[in-house]
Amino acid sequence: LADRFGPVDVLRANHHGSGHSTNQYYVDTLDPAASAISCGDNSFGHPGQAVLDRLLATGDVWVTNLCDTTRNYGSAVLVHGDIVLKSTDGLNFTINGTGYVATDPAGSGTVADIVINEFLARPSSGNPEWVELYNPTGVAIDLSGAWIDDSVGGGAPKQIPNGTSIPAGGYYVMEFNNFLNNGGDDVRLFLPDGTTLVDSYTYSSASTNQSWYRTPNGGAWSGSQTSTTTKGSANP
Structure with missing residues (x-):
């Protein structure tokens, strides 16, 4: 072994x-x-x-x-x-x-290692929705061309711009408007090919200015939303 x-x-x-x-x-x-x-x-x-x-x-x-x-x-x-x-x-x-x-040789991390870590689907008026991705590995990962999407048949998927990377143990946040549904939806991450699913989460409802989140980073999804959002930083 x-x-x-x-x-x-x-x-x-x-x-x-x-x-x-x-x-x-x-x-x-x-x-x-x-x-x-x-x-x-x-x-x-x-x-x-x-x-x-x-x-x-x-x-x-x-x-x-x-x-x-x-x-x-x-x-x-x-x-x-x-x-x-x-x-x-x-x-x-x-x-x-x-x-x-840690001094072990760094691996070659890929988008497949990334997880959806937190998202806010129902912001207050005038503020954007957002999805936070988390890199649990010890190396930076190139996110160029990966896709964030909602449920099948929902809104048009959002592609992460070329040249975007997420640092080791770090975060990437994508913002948008009128993308995720307040009454429940899916949040999905796909490889750049647009068909290979990397990670997903299904929620049944969204409260104003409250996020769904993993606890701790990269861990299990919390059973309830929180008003203490941690956009781009560590989850509780």
């Missing part, structure tokens, strides 16, 4: 870092920037010294507790509790407060 994944940012050692897991080929292939070992005081020799050594040779090592007391933990960090990994943008992350930046 390691070959299918390639380099990773954080590796959780298998089987408490025992000598029967996390072999050299596995570590070399995944090449983690940081590794985590979960274990406690034990008489089984966890983690194995060879496993510790090979993980320390690739990056930082975090261990939940002092496990086998005969081991040389070197520069490994013994946290005496939970190892907590946090990220707010999918690119920068912390492990127990220590900062890291």
Whole structure:
């Protein structure tokens, strides 16, 4: 499986870092920037010294507790509790407060990775309707020629202009007038070919100045609208 994944940012050692897991080929292939070992005081020799050594040779090592007391933990960090990994943008992350930046090779993201993230179908008089797209990947994506449409047989689809890109973890908002129906409609995103559906959402009604949205970004759709719209920025 390691070959299918390639380099990773954080590796959780298998089987408490025992000598029967996390072999050299596995570590070399995944090449983690940081590794985590979960274990406690034990008489089984966890983690194995060879496993510790090979993980320390690739990056930082975090261990939940002092496990086998005969081991040389070197520069490994013994946290005496939970190892907590946090990220707010999918690119920068912390492990127990220590900062890291994702360094895996960037992929070649496509429009197929983009999601409809939020939209406002019923603005107050004089203001535009809008649909927000979100890029959940770690690379910028060219949106040139993609289409935003409503239900089949509805209004004419809107094409995203050439030269439009959406940054990694960023947003693109398209505005229009008299496009989405107040009484319910579909919001759909298509590839530039105009026929391949990328993402869609069906709503049954639209309240004035309230949006339908995913929570959090790229997550599941909320079951209700919100008046605290976040056009072009992070959803709650």
